[in-house]
Amino acid sequence: MAASLKFLSAIPSSECFIFIRNANCINRSIKSKPLRSFSSCKNFFTEKICTRKLIVASSVGFAGVTFAVLKSWAPVWPTLAAESRQKPDFKPSKSIRIETDNSGLKLTLFQFQTCPFCCKVRAVLDYYGLSYDIVEVNSVTKKQIKWSNYKKVPVLIADGIGESGYLQLNDSSVIISVLESWRKDPCQSLQKLLECYVVIESEEKGKKVYEYPNKYFIMLMEKEDASSNPAQRQEERKWRKWADDHLVHMLSPNVYRSPSEALQAFRYFSEVGEWEKNFSSLERWIIIWTGSTVMYLLGKMLKKKYHLKDDVRESLYDACREWMLAVGTDRIFMGGDQPNLADLAVYGVLNAIEGCQAFQDVLDCTNIGPWYRAVQKMVNSHAGSHPLSTYDIAQFP
Numbered sequence: 001m002a003a004s005l006k007f008l009s010a011i012p013s014s015e016c017f018i019f020i021r022n023a024n025c026i027n028r029s030i031k032s033k034p035l036r037s038f039s040s041c042k043n044f045f046t047e048k049i050c051t052r053k054l055i056v057a058s059s060v061g062f063a064g065v066t067f068a069v070l071k072s073w074a075p076v077w078p079t080l081a082a083e084s085r086q087k088p089d090f091k092p093s094k095s096i097r098i099e100t101d102n103s104g105l106k107l108t109l110f111q112f113q114t115c116p117f118c119c120k121v122r123a124v125l126d127y128y129g130l131s132y133d134i135v136e137v138n139s140v141t142k143k144q145i146k147w148s149n150y151k152k153v154p155v156l157i158a159d160g161i162g163e164s165g166y167l168q169l170n171d172s173s174v175i176i177s178v179l180e181s182w183r184k185d186p187c188q189s190l191q192k193l194l195e196c197y198v199v200i201e202s203e204e205k206g207k208k209v210y211e212y213p214n215k216y217f218i219m220l221m222e223k224e225d226a227s228s229n230p231a232q233r234q235e236e237r238k239w240r241k242w243a244d245d246h247l248v249h250m251l252s253p254n255v256y257r258s259p260s261e262a263l264q265a266f267r268y269f270s271e272v273g274e275w276e277k278n279f280s281s282l283e284r285w286i287i288i289w290t291g292s293t294v295m296y297l298l299g300k301m302l303k304k305k306y307h308l309k310d311d312v313r314e315s316l317y318d319a320c321r322e323w324m325l326a327v328g329t330d331r332i333f334m335g336g337d338q339p340n341l342a343d344l345a346v347y348g349v350l351n352a353i354e355g356c357q358a359f360q361d362v363l364d365c366t367n368i369g370p371w372y373r374a375v376q377k378m379v380n381s382h383a384g385s386h387p388l389s390t391y392d393i394a395q396f397p
């Protein structure tokens with residue numbers, strides 16, 4: 001059983017698409033220290049998937065081959081709950097350098113390449129033209145985030161801050177809101193801004209659940225935000241939440257709609273996630289074939305859970321059309337002439353499946369294509385970079 005569940009966690013990115021939010025929290029307690037107080041989260045599947053029976057049933061047939069792969073990872077398993085606090089020191093798998101970036105920030109993103117939450121964060125970092133390093137987390141061992149009590153990705157590290165010498169930001173929406181708040185007023189320290197994002201810790205069926213009730217809010221402190229009005233900010237928050245709570249749930253049932261699509265999706269994830277760096281050929285082969293089979297079955301379960309239409313594509317199309325209706329025809333982006341955080345969130349989530357058949361179908365059957373390409377252009381050209389003069393470097397970070 002443990003072996004089966006562990007194996008399932010070896011499915012990079014696919015796990016992102018089966019993100020299921022815990023709804024009713026009990027025994028809530030507010031912690032004002034957001035990030036460091038986390039006790040370790042357990043494996044995503046063990047804490048998120050309600051119908052474990054399906055997972056076990058699906059996995060059992062693959063136990064033999066899985067065991068061979070897992071054997072070498074077994075020593076890592078018990079240490080996932082370790083409370084280590086030393087500064088993370090990992091060789092980046094990629095460094096994104098933007099010449100015009102004079103923010104003074106030294107950022108490192110711990111991520112899975114095709115996780116929609118990580119894609120959202122990258123969209124924002126790229127759009128704002130911030131340089132950053134990427135550490136690709138091995139989703140089997142998660143050894144790159146072993147130093148952290150928070151066991152999900154994305155995690156963003158800002159170096160050179162505070163006693164420990166680094167600041168850890170967890171949760172894609174918190175990361176994005178902190179960066180946006182700082183961008184609006186770079187004189188505020190990231191640390192201070194992060195403290196504004198209270199975490200609510202609760203327990204559900206014996207498991208820890210963390211929520212950040214104000215994660216979609218931008219902290220303006222005493223500053224006035226002349227670039228938007230309250231109605232626009234409310235709209236932005238609403239659609240950022242929609243991207244996390246609705247759009248993201250369309251992905252799994254769609255990319256794993258049929259066995260052949262699931263296989264194609266896994267091959268795509270393997271390619272863009274550079275699995276050949278993390279896995280041997282045999283491991284990759286096993287993960288792709290076993291993972292796509294399991295995810296095909298899970299996709300069916302998620303279709304039911306989120307009440308998707310019989311033809312799951314229709315639900316995905318509906319979501320894209322709903323978004324385009326919200327953007328309307330009078331503006332290029334929801335943010336007007338420039339994408340706002342809602343544009344970047346929706347773009348980021350869809351970007352995670354760009355190489356999948358489902359994405360091609362969305363382009364063919366909805367009117368979202370021109371908007372998507374327009375955001376992509378803005379993101380890739382770092383159109384949201386600050387003019388150099390607006391930074392007061394002396395104040396950083």
Ligand SMILES: N[C@@H](CCC(=O)N[C@@H](CS)C(=O)NCC(=O)O)C(=O)O
Nearest residue numbers: 016043044115117152153154171172
């Ligand atoms: N609310 C979080 C969700 C992050 C999340 O679920 N990440 C998945 C990958 S897509 C993960 O790290 N799963 C591993 C695990 O739970 O052990 C966010 O927005 O960052």
